[in-house]
Amino acid sequence: MLVPIGDGVGVTSVSLGMVRAMERNGVNVNFFKPIAQSNYYRRSGPERSTEIIRNATNITPPESFAADVAENMISANQVDDLLEMIVARYNDGTQNSEVVVIEGLVPNSSSSYASTVNYGVAKALDADIVFVTSPGNNSSQQLKERMDIAINSFGGISNKRIIGCIINKVGAPIDERHPSRPDLTEMFDKNAPSMSTNLEVLQMFSKSPMRILGCIPWNPVLIAPRAKDLADHLSATIINEGELNTRRLGRVTFCARSIPNMIEHFNPGSLLVTSGDRSDVIVSACLAAMNGVKIGALLLTGGYRPEKEVLALCEQALQTTGLPMMLINTNTWQTALVLQSFNMEIPVDDVDRIEQVQDYIAGHIDKHWIESLASESARPRRLSPPAFRYQLTEMARQAGKKVVLPEGDEPRTIKAAAIAASRGIARSVLLGNPEEIARIAAQEGVTLGDGVTILDPEVIREKYVGPMCELRKKKGLTEVVAREQLEDNVVLGTMMLAQGEVDGLVSGAVHTTANTIRPALQLIKTAPGANLVSSIFFMLMPDQVLIYGDCAINPDPTAEQLADIAIQSADSAIAFGIEPRVAMISYSTGNSGQGSDVDKVREATKLAQERRPDLSIDGPLQYDAAVMENVAKSKAPNSPVAGKATVFVFPDLNTGNTTYKAVQRSAELISIGPMLQGMAKPVNDLSRGALVEDIIYTIALTAIQAGQKN
Known part of the structure; x- marks a missing residue:
């Protein structure tokens, strides 16, 4: 159970990172926020942490109890009944989970009962307790003292449920007026003053019995909002949508000076705020965009819509560069004040930012601790x-x-x-x-x-x-x-x-x-012993990774070549940590069908089994028999592969390429590849629509292949 000490410590981000860290270790993890919580920014709607987990992962967490339900029961002295209801919902919603991450209530002005309820929930669910805090404007010594106070309110260090703490936002910029949230114009400035560093925190806690399970440095990239989020907050009129939904805002610049004194601020990710009648700024921003500078967005104030002649002059820039332009009625000073109330929490639909937060936080949580939690279960792992x-x-x-x-x-x-x-x-x-x-x-x-x-x-x-x-x-x-x-x-x-x-x-x-x-x-030629070059795709299904081959190279392989592809694909699966159960795909299962196409698959299966008796290879199998256990029971009850295949070998390029694209697009999942097999040295191809992350993972695949060939 993650128990936040104070407001603004980022417990939702830590929850996301914990879930990702568990997933990385193949753990069947779930999430539960027992009681929904409102704050200054959010008074109603679905419980935010639960909604984010539901949208960004394959987890289906139990529903939270509404805050007013909990408050009514607490005020009526029915805390025991409330805890009983929480335990029941926890048991019903997390039955098949190995580890459950429980997010405690944040103590703030609207939930003065948070600490009492958190302690009660931890005891009721027999949960290990991990405190979550952040330095804010405290020194390392003050942070330790604050932690000691929290520990004492949970039974003291002798409480066996207390296993450690996670310190978030270490080195974050501080602001005397609001230490939990720096001023918008400075929050992305790497030179902004900060209180604590990781080293200082670790040194302070080195002699403490409290184990640090994570020390997470401040990363301004993780709070960069989309231009869309700011437009929604301001209820802005969109003049040019462009890449409104994807552009990130790195900092804010108020364009009050002359253009020569402003050019240095026309940087990628900058939100340029100017009066709508400043045609010089608008034209200059569009010119910068035409020169390839990805300005975050242009925010026009005062209700002054740019003149038609100015918009006509900027038309090509607006249409081709993706520069978002929006208009609001308040003046620049009023706009600056409104920006101060901008909610920097992660929107539930910002999947890219959620993914970044998960990976970043997971990378700063104690790996040995996570592995110890994973090792307690004997359940076989699926590579998620x-x-x-x-x-x-x-x-x-x-x-x-x-x-x-x-x-x-x-x-x-x-x-x-x-x-x-x-x-x-x-x-x-x-x-x-x-x-x-x-x-x-x-x-x-x-x-x-x-x-x-x-x-x-x-x-x-x-x-x-x-x-x-x-x-x-x-x-x-x-x-x-x-x-x-x-x-x-x-x-x-x-x-x-x-x-x-x-x-x-x-x-x-x-x-x-x-x-x-x-x-x-x-x-480069083929590798020694390789009879052909083939390819595989790694298909990142919701709950596991499957391998499809060959979907890119060989148009109509012979039975011998198909057997080679099966063996190459199985070896690739082993190299990347996937247990190979190879299904030779056809339109018929077993001996039920006849024809040259199915005969080829039948012969390829026999050849592959003879060449590599150490591998689990079976076929011909229809796709549904290969992947669905209930179908496998009726169509191939004695197959060691049917219903649980991890490697799918298609009979020809037409079938393989069509299937991979149909599955990828229909299920909206990520595929990595094609990765070439059989080359003497690794060469890998990208889709021309590849995203940056696709290229990164293909680089990783290539590096791994190179290491395995040495």
């Missing part, structure tokens, strides 16, 4: 999507590889390279004009750190002409043709891989699959 993504990151870090990205001047690729380097996933090499890459990075607000190298193809291209001719001499490749082919950065990157200067290659954000794979087949 969060667990798989976390595992990818950890395995890539351990591999410590260098990956070349030929599409070095593509904005998504630049962002992914920077993030992958900052997380320690891989060192990235961007191919492209250094000045152009630096310009795009600046426009996107991306800092390229030490883990990112930029190489100019014009400078390095010539050194690969000779080696390329040597590799392709049997094909009669001449220097003239080699130079021409090396104009393609994918070919250049592939040569770098062939020469051992990098460990893997990722491309496809702007190139086709053929453009990415053809040079690799010509210059």
Whole structure:
């Protein structure tokens, strides 16, 4: 049970992180907020923490009791009855869970009974107690004293239920007027004053019997709202929607000065606030947007709608750059005051921000403690999507590889390279004009750190002409043709891989699959013992990760090739922590169907079983028989795979590609891939619609493959 000490400690964020940390370890986790809570910003509606968990995860938490129900029972001296109802709802709603994260009430002006009820709930549910606090404007010594007071109100340190504390928002900016919420214009300023650091807090608690289970540094990125959230708060009129729903606001700038004195504030993520009759600011902001600067939003005050001539001048910028523009009736001073009441809590529908918070908090919670909770259950583990993504990151870090990205001047690729380097996933090499890459990075607000190298193809291209001719001499490749082919950065990157200067290659954000794979087949070749190159997708289903192959490379494999694909896919599953139960998919199950297509699958199954008797491979199986236990019982009752398959091998490219896209789009799930199998060195393709996160995880896959080939 997470028990918050004080208001504004971020207990909801910590709850989200705890759930994610459990999921990463394959734990069947649930969440329960016994009593709903209102505050200054939220007086009604669904319980917020429960709603966020329900929207952002696959968990179905029990409903909370309404605050007025709890308050009426408490005032009527029916606390025991209330606790009995809470226990009943907990038991009904969390029966199959291994660990349940219970979020306690936040003590504030509207819930003076919070501490009493929290202690009662912890005892009633026999829950371990973890206090959640934040330094605020307290010194480390004051924080420790505040913690001691809280412990005493829960029976003292001798209470065996008290197992530790999580300290959130360490190093957050402070404000004397409202220490739990810094001024909006400064909250994203990394130079704003703060009270405590992680080291100071850890040193203060080092001699305390209270175990620190998490010390979470302040991260301003996690509170960056969407332009949409601010527009809703202000009830603004939208002049240009643009990327209103996705643009993040990094800081606020009031444009009261002349343009030359304002230009330095026209940065990615900035909310520019100006009077609606300041045409010079509007035009300048649009010009900056046309130059690639992703300004967060333009907020016009005073009710002055821009003149038609000004909007006509800015029309192309507004239509093509995604710059949101909104209008409110208050003047700039009044607007500044209204901004102070902006709710910085995570909106329940902001899935991207929730995901960031979950991953960040989970990464700062004691891993050994989480593993000890997970190890107490003997239930077999299913590799959930969060667990798989976390595992990818950890395995890539351990591999410590260098990956070349030929599409070095593509904005998504630049962002992914920077993030992958900052997380320690891989060192990235961007191919492209250094000045152009630096310009795009600046426009996107991306800092390229030490883990990112930029190489100019014009400078390095010539050194690969000779080696390329040597590799392709049997094909009669001449220097003239080699130079021409090396104009393609994918070919250049592939040569770098062939020469051992990098460990893997990722491309496809702007190139086709053929453009990415053809040079690799010509210059890298297949791995020793591999008869063909195939591909798999990792399908991140709601409760586990499945593997689909081959959905990208081989149009109509023979039975022998299909057997190879099955074995390659099973080995890939093992390499990434998925227990391989291979289903050879067809339109018929067992011996019920006839025809050349099903005969091919039947023969491929037999070949794969003979070559690798150590693997669980069965087929032909229809998809429903492979994935649904109740169907498997009637169609393939003796199959070791049916109903619980984790690897699906499709009979041809048409079936595989159609199925993967149908499942991906219909279920709105994430797929990672295609990952190529059978190459001597790892080369992986991206979808041209790939998101930044897709590229990051593909970089991680590539780094892991490179590590496994060593």
